[in-house]
Amino acid sequence: MKPFPYASSPERKERIRSGYPKLELGMTKVQVESIIGEPDFSTVDYEDYTLIPHWTGSHWTYYIRKQADFVSLIDPVADVFFDTHERADWITSNITDWPNKGGPPRYHPDLFPTTQFDAAP
Secondary structure, eight states: OOSSSEEOOHHHHHHHHHHGGGOOTTOBHHHHHHHHOSOSEEEEEEEOSSSSOEEEEEEEEEESEEOSSSOOTTSOEEEEEEOTTSBEEEEEESSTTOOOEEOSOOOOTTTSTTOOOOOOO
């Protein structure tokens, strides 16, 4: 990614914009990359606040524009979360008319014995 403020090139923005609706739950990282390109940022997701700390998967972030080197809710962005089998299980964006698909994974009940987590519709 270029220095801040960052704006994706018109070609990259169009590839992400036109490809986002084609993304589907269950896609592999290779499939996602073939549709919308390489991510601007990727990370491994790990939960250490549970009774049994564990790896939960990973996620890729695609910035359309980013004002500074910190998280901002106003920067237009798309994220693809992958489960531990490296399959997309949550596709989300804060961009109007880009629908979210899937949701946060359901947690194993033994990890949260007194709390129920449910994926948003």
